[in-house]
């Protein structure tokens with residue numbers, strides 16, 4: 255299995271995979287819109303035997319520090335629970351850190367995302383329409399997350 259940046263020609267396969275993983279088209283459309291808006295800051299695919307079986311996207315957020323939103327992440331149903339989602343997220347976070355991004359926010363299940371360093375506590379004090387028990391943050395640069403502040407997802411999310 256190889257994790258690599260999305261490249262030209264991957265769009266169709268990514269759309270198909272994301273729709274299959276979520277069982278609906280909304281998240282696939284979100285990926286297309288984020289890309290069209292120039293907001294696919296980090297877009298990685300997992301490829302196995304020439305087939306795209308996973309995808310993760312990070313988009314810039316409005317915030318008083320350099321923040322990304324992690325969403326969506328998708329692994330093809332037949333390939334889930336084999337560590338592909340984890341590999342995509344970990345590589346994405348490493349790329350983000352190396353590119354100077356200071357924090358990442360995610361909306362999801364704390365049981366899953368806590369293993370990557372995300373916590374609900376770290377997101378406390380950052381106001382978005384998604385704030386609550388599923389809204390998490392992870393600091394890539396020590397001291398970057400200074401609440402309170404408003405943070406906002408890329409326009410494609412609204």
Ligand SMILES: CC(C)(COP(=O)(O)OP(=O)(O)OC[C@H]1O[C@@H](n2cnc3c(N)ncnc32)[C@H](O)[C@@H]1OP(=O)(O)O)[C@@H](O)C(=O)NCCC(=O)NCCS
Nearest residue numbers: 275276326327328329334335336337338339340341363366
């Ligand atoms: C969520 C998803 C990306 C995880 O990818 P994956 O490759 O299956 O995950 P990994 O193999 O890295 O990790 C598997 C672990 O995550 C857990 N897990 C997987 N999806 C989970 C979810 N939605 N909520 C909580 N835990 C989840 C599994 O139970 C497993 O736990 P364990 O390691 O304790 O056994 C994948 O299941 C998926 O595409 N789901 C449908 C789309 C979705 O819900 N995306 C996330 C919201 S943006």
